Amino acid sequence: MNTPGSNNPRSDPVAPVPMRLRRLDLAAAEHDPVVAAERDALLRRGAVPDGRVRDAVRAILSDIRANPDAAVAAASARFGGGLADGRLVLGPAEMAAARDALSPEIRAALEQSIANVRRFAETQRPATTVTEVMPGIQIERRWLPLDRVGVYVPGGTAPYPSSLVMGVVPARVAGVAHVTVASPAGRDGSINAVLLGAAGLLGVDAFVVAGGAQGIGALAYGLPGAGLLPVDRIVGPGNAWVTAAKIELVGEVGIDLPAGPSEGMVLADASADPVQVAADLITQAEHGPDSPALLVTDSAALADAVEAEINRQLAGALRRAILDQALLAHGRIVLVPTLQAGIDFVNAYGPEHLSVEVGPLEATVALLRNAGSIFVGPWAPESAGDYATGANHVLPTGGLARSCGPLAVEAFGKYSQVQRITRDGLASIRRTVGVLATAEGLEAHRAAIEVRFRADPIHDAAGAATPSQEADR
Secondary structure (H helix, E strand, O other): OOOOOOOOHHHOOOOOOOOOOEEEEHHHHHOOHHHHHHHHHHHOOOOOOOHHHHHHHHHHHHHHHHOHHHHHHHHHHHHOOOOOOOOOEEOHHHHHHHHHOOOHHHHHHHHHHHHHHHHHHOOOOOOOEEEEEEOOEEEEEEEEEOOEEEEEOOOOOOOOHHHHHHHHHHHHHHOOOEEEEEEOOOOOOOOOHHHHHHHHHOOOOEEEEOOHHHHHHHHHHOEHHHOEOOOOEEEOOOOHHHHHHHHHOEOOEEEOOOOOOOOEEEEEOOOOOHHHHHHHHHHHHOOOOOOOEEEEEOOHHHHHHHHHHHHHHHOOOOOHHHHHHHHHHHEEEEEOOOHHHHHHHHHHHOOOEEEEEOOOHHHHHOOOOOOOEEEEOOOOOHHHHHHOOOOOOOOOOOOHHHOOOOOOHHHHEEEEEEEEEOHHHHHHHHHHHHHHHHHOOOHHHHHHHHHHHOOOOOEOOOOOEOHHHHHHO
16 A cells, blocks of 8 residues: 555656657768668658548549438448538528527637738739730730639638638629638537628638538538539548648649648757747647647757757647647657758758747748748747648648648639630731641641631742642632
């Protein structure tokens, strides 16, 4: 029996083992193939889920394509995310009621977030342009908003009204006529009141209560029983099942980009505050157990201080289990020999979120090419961008920041080319079209030009009509 003051060690609480983040010393990569392989794996991680998830998603979508309403309901019953009463779609009246029931504090916060996102989005609206390529040939590049857009909002373990704002506001700024949102219900079979209220504030037209692949399938194929038509494009972040579904549907519906787990990186030198750096890494890990959080630094002393600070801050964290999983599995400290080597690694990695705390600050930022959203200096935490700066937080992951940008107004519209050609304009390119069409063996293309000039043959350099044109006469 243990008694107070006993020397029996079982009577004392066991101190938690300090967390150690995996370290990658890039200076060793030149001669150590193991280190080089770990570096390359980070750089080539990708955002596309593995084949097993894609196969399962393909089967779910096949069922939804054949029988949308029943298949979505069945998938929600199997995987979760449906309403307790079985309804698939909530309408504007329910969203308006949730809007009116918001507390003044939450409504004010949502309204400021919406206003800031709208203000930034309004600077992105594309313009229609007209170019006279040469006299008589005019090309209009006409920008038009899409008719129907679907916005997926992650949910399940936590609601994300901020992601709803990021998806719906630029769609409205673009002029999209109909916006449908899809998001799963919580484990109790209800939709979060703040999320539904935010949808009411934004004037969402329909709210599909379904998550994962079935939520994406409902947007893509519609729900005829609920009077919901298919959308033209689907945007928004999500888990591996959401990402796999979006990829599978390419060719049937437009998507913004495949997005894997949220990821964050801090580029810092010895001048950075380890308390702030640790907080920024923990912020990123809080997104989920598969979220990478990396510190890139040329200072081993800063790395040690940040690691110690992470352990201190974790002690009181509410989502400790998720944070531990994320940091143990996907947390990294990347030691670089120089700041330039750190910049090169950042550009090769292409992080979704990048915080920069180095000197010189702006000179370094100017060299950073590949990141979804860059947070500059000690007063720019990543969480500010998640909620209130106005920048969009739907960002490329898995290295796609090397080729893609944040969600923006452009994603909610498209361009059409309108070509206006006069007789003189066509005459000026007549020979070019004929020569190239003949070279490609597409004589009907040449003939479509020549039929318009039946009484006006093309002359060769010597001034005589060419045989083919004489025959046409």
